[in-house]
Amino acid sequence: MADKITDEELQAEHTEGFKVGEKKTLDEYQKLDADDDAMRRWKESLGVGSGNSLADPNDKRTCIILSLGLEVEGRPDITLDLSHPGQLEALKDKPFTIKEGATYSMKVKFRVQHQILSGLKYLQMVKRMGVGAKNQEMIGSFSPNTSDKPHYEKKFAPEDAPSGMLVRGHYKATSKFVDDDNVTHLQFEWSFDIKKDWEK
Numbered sequence: 750m751a752d753k754i755t756d757e758e759l760q761a762e763h764t765e766g767f768k769v770g771e772k773k774t775l776d777e778y779q780k781l782d783a784d785d786d787a788m789r790r791w792k793e794s795l796g797v798g799s800g801n802s803l804a805d806p807n808d809k810r811t812c813i814i815l816s817l818g819l820e821v822e823g824r825p826d827i828t829l830d831l832s833h834p835g836q837l838e839a840l841k842d843k844p845f846t847i848k849e850g851a852t853y854s855m856k857v858k859f860r861v862q863h864q865i866l867s868g869l870k871y872l873q874m875v876k877r878m879g880v881g882a883k884n885q886e887m888i889g890s891f892s893p894n895t896s897d898k899p900h901y902e903k904k905f906a907p908e909d910a911p912s913g914m915l916v917r918g919h920y921k922a923t924s925k926f927v928d929d930d931n932v933t934h935l936q937f938e939w940s941f942d943i944k945k946d947w948e949k
Contacts, residue, residue: 846948
């Protein structure tokens with residue numbers, strides 16, 4: 750139970766004084782300040798209004814996380830496919846291996862639908878023998894995907910896996926994708942092993 754990760758440990762950190770803006774529909778954004786050049790450029794940077802909508806009217810989710818990957822130079826990517834039912838349940842019991850001291854980057858692939866997604870963040874809590882380490886990565890704000898851009902992909906800053914005999918072993922992790930409105934779009938548990946070398 751020492752490695753159980755609680756909801757309190759996975760709370761997003763917020764910038765002091767930051768306030769979430771008023772929610773608007775896509776149609777309201779389309780009409781917003783049509784003569785304002787800066788507003789037009791901001792909307793274009795989000796991709797508002799280009800291409801045909803890919804939104805599924807039967808799927809009420811705003812953000813659909815498709816995959817989470819681990820990229821290491823010179824090696825095939827390790828990809829956790831999160832797009833199919835049943836995949837999340839298997840992650841806890843099928844740890845993957847990270848070589849101690851390896852430099853890696855995580856990357857996420859996702860789709861947005863129905864409305865603009867504001868301030869998506871990735872939170873991760875890793876525990877081993879009761880000791881935890883938390884990481885938060887800002888992903889950004891995005892408009893719904895269209896036929897012109899069917900998904901988004903974000904690569905995180907490179908990290909180094911710890912090294913040494915004392916850090917080798919099995920780690921439990923919980924990941925969460927949450928936005929500025931404190932809506933959790935996905936939360937799941939997974940695990941990995943740090944070993945002296947990659948598995949053959």
